[in-house]
Amino acid sequence: MIDVILLEDEPVLRGELGEFLEYIGYAPVCVSSLAEFDLHFDARRHRLAIIDIGLPDGSGLELIQRLRQGGQQLGIIVFSARNTSADRIDGLETGADHYLGKGCDLHELEATLAALVRRLGLQRREARWLLMVGPSCLQPPVAPSVQLSYQDLQVLHCLMRAAGESVSRRHIVQALGADYLDYDQRRLDTQMLRLRRRVLEASGQPLPVKTLRSLGYCFYAPATIFE
CATH class of the missing domain: 1.10.10.10 (Winged helix-like DNA-binding domain superfamily/Winged helix DNA-binding domain)
Known part of the structure; x- marks a missing residue:
C-alpha cells in the first residue's frame, strides 16, 4: 500500500475520506491541524498528501510552500471548499500538483491519486x-x-x-x-x-x-x- 497523509480539520469529512482512501487501497494517516501534520509527516514514508487550505492553526498554502522550499518531492493534492479560479491558480502556483474542490465526486480524487502514482513512479508494494x-x-x-x-x-x-x-x-x-x-x-x-x-x-x-x-x-x- 502507498502511504497518504490527509490534512482535514472537519471530523466527519476526515473520517469519510480516511475510510475511502483505505477502501481504494491506500494507507492513510489522518490529521486535523498543521501541528499534527508536522508531528506525523515522515518524508521517507509519505509520498502523497491531501491538504485542506483553511485550518484552525494556519493556512494549508503556507504548509505547501514550506514543503516545496524544503525540497519535498511528494505529490500534493489540495482538497478545499475554496474553489474559485483564483483559489485554484494560487494553489497550483504555490506548489500543489492538483486542486480539487470539496463536493467533487470521490472517484475524481481516486483518479487524481492514480495519476500522481503513475507520474511519480510509485510502486504499490504487496504489504503482507x-x-x-x-x-x-x-x-x-x-x-x-x-x-x-x-x-x-x-x-x-x-x-x-x-x-x-x-x-x-x-x-x-x-x-x-x-x-x-x-x-x-x-x-x-x-x-x-x-x-x-x-x-x-x-x-x-x-x-x-x-x-x-x-x-x-x-x-x-x-x-x-x-x-
Missing part, C-alpha cells in the same frame, strides 16, 4: 500482514509486531482467514464463542475501535480493515496466518 497464533501477535509489514489479546486474536483470525472478502458480524461473534442473538453489537464496535488504535499506536500502521455498513468487516490487505 502476518498473524502468529502461537505467540498471539500481529506482524504488520516493515513495522514492529503487535501483541494481541485472546479476543483480538480471534477477531483477526476470522478476518484474515477470509482476507479480501466480507465477513459478517454474526460470523465474528460466533468466532468469539458468543451467542449472536444475545450479543450487544456495540461491544464488537468498541473492540474494533480499540484494536485499530492499538495497532496504529504500536506499529505506526493503520489496520487494513474496512467497515461494511450493516454487513460486517473486511481485511483488505494480503494476509498470512501461522497456526
